[in-house]
Amino acid sequence: MTRLRNALGGEVLGLIGFLILVVILFGLTAPRFLTAANFGSIAFQLPELGLLTLAMLIPIISGGLNLAIVFTANIAGLTLAWVLNTHGGVDAGFEWFVVGSLGALIVGALAGMVMGLVIAYTGAHPILVSLAMMIFLRGLGEFLTKGGDISGFPDYLRPLGHGLILGIPVPLILFAVAAFVWHILLTRTRHGFAATMIGSNIRAAAYSGIHTKRTLTLIYTLSGLMCAVAGILMVARFNSVRVGHGEALLLVTVLACFLGGVDPFGGFGRVVPVVIALIVLQALSSGLNLLGANQHLSTAVWGLFLIGVMVLRWVAAQIPKRRKG
């Protein structure tokens, strides 16, 4: 047990406990919760939220925030849609999907990089910078699309959003790969270490020889890149792009990060607990939907859940102190 705890961290065990609790609770109350169909539904809904959460994660670890994630994803999606539509729409060849996706990734990374540069070199607060970027991207997107949606994409996009490989939803595979890359990035690379150090204490990090400006720029560029991946997935899932798709998910991504034990002030955060937190949130939401609960209630439950976790975390932190005293 101790070895397990050491390997996974108390955070993960606690969250798994929560997950089991949620599953049992809904298993008993919602008749169709423990069915393949429901888990399939959860697996299809999780990835777009998950990818956006990953995009939110690195800036939070570095002590910042990226409020522009949803609109960066939308703009990246628009880029892909534009490339496909100008090259035949429904009949666009697969090569154009590749080109469009590359374009989307570049646009996403660029949006992130601009934010990163401003944050790193002017020292402006990330909330302000990303808020400005969010407003800019939203306005730009609405101007370009006139608020309408772009649809009519080739059929081969459909499996990406709704297909199965060996019984596993394709979006889930995409998310798993992205989460794995993020995990490696944060735990095994110099950049991940630098991001954490910047979050802990940016000045100390700078004095110890970390190129903080370059790291900050890279952090937001990577965040933008992940937004673009989410944007491409959303194109495939909804078969259309519109500025504002997924708008409601922005704060949920922050919630998932905090629930996953990421320090709101930066300096600590891991991918695995965040992924489990995402599963908990999605299970809660799907379970409440199965029960036919009011949607506003499920938002309230999410909030209540977060407060509960905070309190429990505080309690858990008190126990070892008592023993010592």
Next chain:
Amino acid sequence: MKRRSALLAGVALSVALGTGAWAQDKPTMGVVVKIGGIPWFNAMEMGIKEKGEELGVDATMIGPTSADPSLQVRAIEDLIAKGVDVIGVVPNDEAALEPVLEKARAAGIKVISHEGPGLKNVDWNFEMASATGFGEAHAKLLAEKMGGKGEYAMFVGSLTVPLHNAWADAAAAYLAENYPDMKLIGERYGVAENVDESRKTALDLMAANPELKGFLAFGSQGPIGAGRAIEERRKTGEVFVLGPFSPGQGREMIKADAISGGFMWNPAEAGRVFVTMGKMLVDGTEITEGTDIPGLGVVSPDVENRDIITDNLVTINKDTVDELADLGL
């Protein structure tokens, strides 16, 4: 170890209970609307519940917390998982729903939509008002109030709600043809599902265009917001606000002339029609030319586009508003 096996037993037990409890033969139905917690869809929920009890259908309404199409997609995914017999939907964005509705129909679920004439993956879409009839009715009334001349502005719920835009098109076309002295100011503003945005936009427009004499607001919160702006500027009786709105919410405003009037259909009736049609689909009742659907009347469906379009307009004015508001609208 002991604790862990107890846990496993618990999971096993709940699996057993979970699969066993799903033995009921009442047809189930879930209706996903644009947004929850606003009067229009509260009334629709009332209609759905009422008709559900009457016909013996287990019908529930799901109203997302914001008008974001991705939330509707999520709600429908959950309904498919729930294994309902019928899914009803009032779409925020038609295109975004096509893939998930296709999935629903592939799972053998019947799909009914309302206010979504362009949707392809549906069994039927029904309308309580034809786009032209509804748009022109408002246009005629606006022309009458404004004396056939002057500037007016137009709000729609969102630029992507096709129906609101179809109304706006019909109204603008009618006015352009019949009242050449009436002039549309600016573009269409996609604010009419939000009171505050409608109010702000109306205030801005009045400040920028002193000659503005009328607002046509297609979207349930648009007339309310624009009406508030008129009250704030003390322009009641000079600037006319028309559009469909919830009578209970706008009762005092129409009596104070902040809103001049409008037409609507009864969302509770639409809710009832959802359940009625759902039951018909589950029972295998064919809907053809001349079928009498309670709430819609005798219909002549457009079989090719799967549309059932009717004109069941209700006038909202000083005389009718109390009666409508007392219905809970």
